[in-house]
Amino acid sequence: MHYYLYEPRAKHLQGLLAELDDSDLDPVSVSEDFFEREFDLAESDGSSDRPILLSENPKTLDYIASLRQSGCRNPILVLRDERDPEAAMAALDAGADDDVVRPLSGAELRARVNAIKRRFHGHAAGSVQIGDITAYFDGRDPDVAGEPMKLSQRELAIFQQIALASPRVVSKSVIYDAVYGMAEEQPFDKVIDVYICRIRKKIEEMSPASDPHIRTIRGRGYQLVPQDKPEIARIALRQRMPASAQVVQEAQL
Known part of the structure; x- marks a missing residue:
């Protein structure tokens, strides 16, 4: 799976990529334009599962708000260089799904992304x-x-x-x-x-x-x-029939 990575500090980017090398996730580095113009271009039917990793920066809250206001449902994770509870709470309140302090292993990132994805799809367990x-x-x-x-x-x-x-x-x-x-x-x-x-x-x-x-x-x-499985058939049928027909369908199954 690919993920979007925003790390504006060039000297930190390679170190971060090395940390996440064992995640089995492929990074796509993005610039500031991603949050202003390019996200709409990157959207597609199957893109909502792709995580967005934001390294902390002065515009972190603005970027999160911009993504959510545009309808973005992707998992958003903020990466911090040091613990900052107040900033983390602000990011979560703005719409981030997780706020993590580096260093972060690729395995931990994958586990956090998987947990967010399965909850998004309605699965509580692993x-x-x-x-x-x-x-x-x-x-x-x-x-x-x-x-x-x-x-x-x-x-x-x-x-x-x-x-x-x-x-x-x-x-x-x-x-x-x-x-x-x-x-x-x-x-x-x-x-x-x-x-x-x-x-x-x-x-x-x-x-x-x-x-x-x-x-x-x-x-x-x-x-x-x-x-x-009749109950599964009922779910499948309800997805594609108008509400007026659902009562009749329920009675027949």
């Missing part, structure tokens, strides 16, 4: 059980029927987008933007279908019920749910 699957939000491969399922780095990135959204439907464009949106070389979006097919096959082979769990919702995207 894992979720979906039928035969246990999906983890800390970067681990999922388990199927208690056994680990080995996924490639790209397969895992795609699977986690679907797992985070479960039981909601996630569109192919959201998955594509989250996984490839900032890559220098961007493949055709059909690559998502290929990866989904591979993941489904792996799950189906390991599931005692031979259930691939990942459903294709035609014209809308993908959904991670166990087989034959």
Whole structure:
């Protein structure tokens, strides 16, 4: 996953990148223009999970307020060189999700970002059980029927987008933007279908019920749910029907 990094002090930038080298997150350095003009250009369907790291500076509160006022829902983390409780409280009140004192390891950053992301998607715990699957939000491969399922780095990135959204439907464009949106070389979006097919096959082979769990919702995207669950079907239907029809649907399911 990529993250936006604002560190205006050139001599501090390389040191910060070295601290975060083991995060498995790819930095994209941004300038002051990002907060004034460029964030709107960087927005896409799958970009809201990308964290924004702000090294403390005189405009920190202004930048946070500008992002939130523009509708930005990305995790925002402020990085400080030393502890400052009052400044930290002001940043959190302005809309930051976390305020951290350096030095900060990449592993700690990843854990903090994962915690923010899963709460944003409505998951309180670090894992979720979906039928035969246990999906983890800390970067681990999922388990199927208690056994680990080995996924490639790209397969895992795609699977986690679907797992985070479960039981909601996630569109192919959201998955594509989250996984490839900032890559220098961007493949055709059909690559998502290929990866989904591979993941489904792996799950189906390991599931005692031979259930691939990942459903294709035609014209809308993908959904991670166990087989034959009326309450999941109800959620899926409610997402795409007008309120006037929901009462009738509830009575039928």
